[in-house]
Amino acid sequence: MDELELLKTMVSIYSPTNDEGQLADYLVQTMNENGFRSHIDEVGNAVGIMGEGQEEILLVGHLDTVPGEIAVRVEDGVLHGRGSVDAKGPLAAMVCAASGLENTAGKRITVIGVVDEEGDSRGARNLLDKYNPRCIIIGEPSGWDSVAIGYKGCLRLRYGMEEVNKHTGTPDPSPAEMGVDFWNELNDYCSSEFGDSAFDSLTPRLVSFNTENDGLRTRVEMQIDVRIPPAANTEEVKASIEQLGSGDLHWVSEEAPIVSSKNSFLTRAFVSAIREADGSPTYKKKLGTSDMNVLGNHWDVPIVAYGPGDSKLDHTPDERLSLDDYSASIRVLRSVLSSLIEREKLD
């Protein structure tokens, strides 16, 4: 398999969420040509299977990107383009690593490019009742010499407040001011809870703030994300937030946090493989969320996220990936898969 050609083609196929079909077709065709048994499942995920056996190793990346095309080009060993980091580089690396396996020793290696990771994880959720993996590797940019073992959770909420218009000279607070009061109370609550580090703290983010006035009534609406640390009880956090301010709260979505063991056979395999590739391994704990939250909270099996790229470039107009890092990540993944295959049992 031409590793660079695969990556460049995948990045060249623009695939924002809900428009992943062309990329899925390309990936299935490419995997079929390189030893996988491949198909597109009922929600549009591209699935490639290598080997056969009772014990399944699941590698899950995503096909979709956030919107915003970036001219695809290679300059000085760096590939620029939307999705190069998040997360076509990691997905391409998984396909390349699995395609090189000559003998899976009675294990089934399944690589899946899922749809809608940047949306509601429709692709990942479709896997939950269809597979029974012994371990899972999520394709996300950890950096080639790091392995991600944790993601914060996320509560997404909508706040609304509407009132009959009053003269601006009234001493009563306006709906906009009440919205600001709620936001300030939420900040005070979050800063009073849990740990000091960014990963261990409860972190609110104001995503949008809108006011509408039709001449008779004024409405304010805010969209807010609250990032949840592993130590938090999500239901208790929700109950506390519901006591704040005045207005209507609507919970839009909820993802639980996840932290994997450093002592699982999977995490150890990554640490060892990164060293074999002359790297100094580190563990990453991520402040965002990914499909690792969805899959890792469903199956009680070892899970990590891994892939080349600097995630600070996620979703930015400067998204780019070092091709040396991409090659190194393929070596690491090959080494990890080889060590997993060599194990008598994956437990």
Next chain:
Amino acid sequence: MAECIECGAQIALSKPEKGEIVDCLECGTELEVVTDNPIALALAPQEEEDWGE
């Protein structure tokens, strides 16, 4: 038994495995078993926070 390379405390290891991560109960340092016969410990890989996905 093994010795913490940070504080010198004795750490009891029943069946140490190469690559295993253990905590020193005295100083809290995370250590990695780098060889299991004889037992040798090194500092475990560091943890970093990362704001992305």
